[in-house]
Amino acid sequence: MPIKKVKEDIYWVGTIDWDRRLFDELIPLPDGTSYNSYLIKNQDEALLIDTVDPSKKDEFFQNIKEAKIKKIKYIIAQHAEQDHSGCIPDVLREYPDCKIITNQKCKELLTDELLLKQENFYEIKDEEIFHFGDKTFQFLFSPWVHWPETFLTYLPETKILFTCDFFGSHLATSELWADSKKTYLYRAAKRYYAEIMMPFRQVIKKHLEKLKGLSIDIIAPSHGPIYRNPEYILSAYQEWVSDQVKEEVVIPYISMHGCTQKMVLYLMEQLMKKNIKVTPYHLIYSDVGELAMALVDAATIILASPTVLTGPHPQIVYAAYLCKILKPKARFAGIIGSFGWGSKMEQDLLQMLSNLNVELLPSVIVKSYPTKDDFLKLGQLAEKIASSHAKLKE
Numbered sequence: 001m002p003i004k005k006v007k008e009d010i011y012w013v014g015t016i017d018w019d020r021r022l023f024d025e026l027i028p029l030p031d032g033t034s035y036n037s038y039l040i041k042n043q044d045e046a047l048l049i050d051t052v053d054p055s056k057k058d059e060f061f062q063n064i065k066e067a068k069i070k071k072i073k074y075i076i077a078q079h080a081e082q083d084h085s086g087c088i089p090d091v092l093r094e095y096p097d098c099k100i101i102t103n104q105k106c107k108e109l110l111t112d113e114l115l116l117k118q119e120n121f122y123e124i125k126d127e128e129i130f131h132f133g134d135k136t137f138q139f140l141f142s143p144w145v146h147w148p149e150t151f152l153t154y155l156p157e158t159k160i161l162f163t164c165d166f167f168g169s170h171l172a173t174s175e176l177w178a179d180s181k182k183t184y185l186y187r188a189a190k191r192y193y194a195e196i197m198m199p200f201r202q203v204i205k206k207h208l209e210k211l212k213g214l215s216i217d218i219i220a221p222s223h224g225p226i227y228r229n230p231e232y233i234l235s236a237y238q239e240w241v242s243d244q245v246k247e248e249v250v251i252p253y254i255s256m257h258g259c260t261q262k263m264v265l266y267l268m269e270q271l272m273k274k275n276i277k278v279t280p281y282h283l284i285y286s287d288v289g290e291l292a293m294a295l296v297d298a299a300t301i302i303l304a305s306p307t308v309l310t311g312p313h314p315q316i317v318y319a320a321y322l323c324k325i326l327k328p329k330a331r332f333a334g335i336i337g338s339f340g341w342g343s344k345m346e347q348d349l350l351q352m353l354s355n356l357n358v359e360l361l362p363s364v365i366v367k368s369y370p371t372k373d374d375f376l377k378l379g380q381l382a383e384k385i386a387s388s389h390a391k392l393k394e
C-alpha cells in the first residue's frame with residue numbers, strides 16, 4: 001500500500017489486514033482491520049507513532065523505505081499490545097540508536113513482552129511535552145483504553161490527537177479518512193467500542209471529559225479510518241458511555257429440541273405487540289460481536305437456555321460470561337428456559353449475572369415444552385418488561 005499524507009510532514013505508514021477474521025482469537029472481524037502507524041518527518045529523520053502487527057512487518061518496512069528518511073530517531077509507543085508494538089524490535093535492529101518514548105507502565109510491559117533493554121527507552125510523565133523538529137508532542141495518559149499503560153499524543157500545532165485503540169474501528173478500507181455518511185463506519189466503530197472499550201465505560205467517561213479542554217481537528221486512531229470531523233466519533237462515544245439505555249430487549253439463546261426456542265418466539269411476539277424492540281441472538285448462528293453491539297444500548301437482557309447436564313447450555317454460559325465481563329449498562333435481566341427432569345440452570349445463570357447492576361425480572365423455567373400456563377407466564381414477563389421500560393422515562 002502507498003503511504004499517505006495526513007498533514008505536512010505527517011504520514012500514515014500503516015498496513016491493512018483485509019483477510020483477518022479474528023482478533024485475540026476471540027473477537028470476530030467481519031470487515032478486517034488496519035494497523036495505523038504514523039511517521040513524522042524532520043528533514044531526513046523520523047519519529048514513529050506506534051508500529052504495526054508483526055505479521056505485516058515486511059509491508060511496514062516497505063512503507064518506511066517509501067518515506068525516504070535516513071533514520072528513525074524515536075518511536076512513541078502508546079500501547080504495549082503487539083498489534084501496535086510488535087515491530088518495535090525490528091525497528092530497533094534497523095536503527096539501533098532509536099529510542100522508545102513511553103510511560104513507565106508501558107516500558108515495563110514492553111520490556112517483559114519484547115525483551116527490550118532499559119537503555120532503549122525514554123520515559124515520559126503525564127502531560128509531558130516533547131519536541132521533534134518544529135512539532136510539539138503532548139502526552140496525555142489515558143489508562144484503561146483498554147490496558148493500564150495507554151496514553152494519547154496531542155500535536156497542538158496541527159491539532160491532531162493520536163489515540164491508538166481509543167476511537168478505533170476494525171475496518172479494512174483503502175480510504176484514509178472516515179466518511180461519516182457511511183453507516184458501515186458507525187457500525188464498525190460501535191462494534192469496536194462494544195467488544196473492547198465497553199468494560200471501561202466509567203473511566204472512558206472521564207477521559208472524554210478531559211478531551212473537552214483540547215482543540216481537536218483530527219482524531220487519528222491506530223485501527224480504521226482517521227476522523228477529520230472528530231465531533232462525529234466523540235458524540236458517538238458520549239452516547240455509548242452515557243447511562244441512558246434504549247428500550248430494547250436482547251435475547252441470547254440456544255435450543256436443542258425447540259422448547260426454549262418456542263418460549264423465545266412467544267416472548268418476542270408479546271414484546272413486539274407492545275412495540276418493544278427485541279432481537280434474538282442464536283448463539284450458534286450469530287456473531288458474538290453483534291450481540292456485544294446490542295448490549296451497548298439495550299435496557300433488558302433475557303438469557304434463554306435449555307438444561308444440559310443440570311446446568312445451562314455451555315453456549316449460554318459463554319454469553320452470560322460475556323455479559324459479566326463486558327459490563328453493559330442494561331437495567332433489567334431475566335432468565336427463561338426449559339428442563340426435562342431436574343435443573344439448576346436458573347441458579348447458575350443468576351450467579352453469573354450477579355456482578356451486573358440490574359433489577360432481576362421473574363424467571364420462567366418450564367418442564368419440556370411450554371404449556372398454556374407457561375405462555376401465560378411469558379406474557380406476564382412481557383408486561384413486566386414493558387412496565388419496567390416505562391419506569392425508565394419517569
Ligand SMILES: Cc1cc2nc3c(=O)[nH]c(=O)nc-3n(C[C@H](O)[C@H](O)[C@H](O)COP(=O)(O)O)c2cc1C
Nearest residue numbers: 255256257258259260306307309310339340341342
Ligand atoms: C445433552 C442433554 C443433556 C440434558 N441434561 C439435562 C439435565 O441435566 N437436567 C434436565 O432437567 N434436563 C436435561 N436435558 C433435557 C433438556 O433440558 C430438555 O429436554 C429441554 O426441554 C430441552 O430444551 P430445548 O428443546 O430448548 O433444547 C438434557 C438434554 C440433552 C440433549
Ligand SMILES: [Fe+2]
Nearest residue numbers: 079081146165
Ligand atoms: Fe489494544
Ligand SMILES: [Fe+2]
Nearest residue numbers: 081083165223
Ligand atoms: Fe489495537
